[in-house]
Amino acid sequence: MKQNSRLDQILDRTLLFSFTSVGYGLRKGNFKPLPRIEGRRIVVTGATSGLGLVAARELADLGAAVVLVGRNQVKAEEAARQIQRITGNEAISVELADLSLMAETRALADRLTAGPPIDALINNAGVLVAARTETSEGLELTLATNLLSHYVLTETVLPHIKDGGRIINVSSGGMYSQRIRPADLQFKTGEYTGTAAYARTKRGQVILTEIWAESLADRGITVSAMHPGWSDTPGVSDSLPTFSKLIGPLLRSPEEGADTMVWLASTEEEVPSGKFWLDRTPRPTHMTDKTKERPEDRVALVEGLRRLAEL
Numbered sequence: 606m607k608q609n610s611r612l613d614q615i616l617d618r619t620l621l622f623s624f625t626s627v628g629y630g631l632r633k634g635n636f637k638p639l640p641r642i643e644g645r646r647i648v649v650t651g652a653t654s655g656l657g658l659v660a661a662r663e664l665a666d667l668g669a670a671v672v673l674v675g676r677n678q679v680k681a682e683e684a685a686r687q688i689q690r691i692t693g694n695e696a697i698s699v700e701l702a703d704l705s706l707m708a709e710t711r712a713l714a715d716r717l718t719a720g721p722p723i724d725a726l727i728n729n730a731g732v733l734v735a736a737r738t739e740t741s742e743g744l745e746l747t748l749a750t751n752l753l754s755h756y757v758l759t760e761t762v763l764p765h766i767k768d769g770g771r772i773i774n775v776s777s778g779g780m781y782s783q784r785i786r787p788a789d790l791q792f793k794t795g796e797y798t799g800t801a802a803y804a805r806t807k808r809g810q811v812i813l814t815e816i817w818a819e820s821l822a823d824r825g826i827t828v829s830a831m832h833p834g835w836s837d838t839p840g841v842s843d844s845l846p847t848f849s850k851l852i853g854p855l856l857r858s859p860e861e862g863a864d865t866m867v868w869l870a871s872t873e874e875e876v877p878s879g880k881f882w883l884d885r886t887p888r889p890t891h892m893t894d895k896t897k898e899r900p901e902d903r904v905a906l907v908e909g910l911r912r913l914a915e916l
């Protein structure tokens with residue numbers, strides 16, 4: 606594992622450079638080539654667009670048997686065809702599920718556990734929506750998609766993940782701005798702001814990563830959260846058009862954004878469990894004490910998710 610260099614520590618304090626292609630460009634010189642991972646079964650959610658699509662393609666290129674999880678059949682099948690054509694890897698399959706719906710998430714988990722054991726699960730699907738929206742199950746959409754479905758999917762497939770396997774939660778640097786609020790997981794109080802709701806779900810992913818890392822240590826399962834930086838994807842241009850235009854040419858390419866995801870799923874380098882990664886290096890999980898949760902908040906988060914998921 607690479608230690609933070611002095612340059613990296615300075616970069617870390619300047620979000621504009623750290624999170625953009627400038628940061629990636631300055632750090633990538635230390636990156637080692639990725640190993641072949643022939644036949645490893647890797648499940649990627651949100652594999653039909655942006656970072657998930659690139660990560661799935663690159664993992665397929667390394668030889669993995671990739672399961673693409675998408676919600677749109679046409680898009681998912683086109684993604685599979687595209688990946689097979691580019692990589693020559695035929696071991697690409699598609700699973701359909703709208704992850705904002707827990708019934709579909711549970712059905713997906715059941716299908717996955719009926720198949721061969723899983724080497725790595727990448728919880729990548731995510732949304733940032735402008736207005737508070739409820740799903741047909743009465744769940745707030747951002748919470749359901751970005752956090753609750755990851756919780757349900759991961760908890761349900763856990764017995765089917767190989768000992769020594771990996772779980773990768775695609776979080777965001779946005780989580781630095783928010784503290785978890787377990788008493789209001791569905792954003793019912795106060796004015797709804799899409800970016801704040803998004804950031805709180807991303808904070809929740811980081812907390813779950815730490816909790817799972819501890820509980821799964823005896824099975825040798827490595828659990829990681831990662832931050833892709835600011836990357837040029839349909840998700841960013843659709844949800845944050847002004848930001849996307851403002852940062853413009855400094856945005857990372859999807860390949861640069863997905864790099865740490867692919868590295869975490871494939872590397873033979875030492876990866877300590879429970880960390881938050883950007884550019885193959887663990888980063889702090891807080892920039893201010895204001896976002897730090899208490900131990901009882903962590904317990905309340907898991908209880909709240911369990912209750913909402915009706916597990």
Ligand SMILES: NC(=O)c1ccc[n+]([C@@H]2O[C@H](COP(=O)([O-])OP(=O)(O)OC[C@H]3O[C@@H](n4cnc5c(N)ncnc54)[C@H](OP(=O)(O)O)[C@@H]3O)[C@@H](O)[C@H]2O)c1
Pocket residue numbers: 650651652653654655656657674675676677680702703704705706729730731732750775776777778832833834835836837838839840841862
């Ligand atoms: N790009 C960045 O700069 C950035 C920065 C920080 C964090 N992230 C995180 O990185 C992840 C990928 O983002 P991206 O930028 O690649 O966005 P994207 O291009 O919008 O891709 C998001 C993926 O999630 C899927 N998805 C969304 N809602 C879903 C649902 N209800 N059920 C199933 N799948 C669903 C989308 O499916 P469809 O193709 O059907 O829409 C798509 O495949 C997200 O978790 C995001 O929060 C991205």
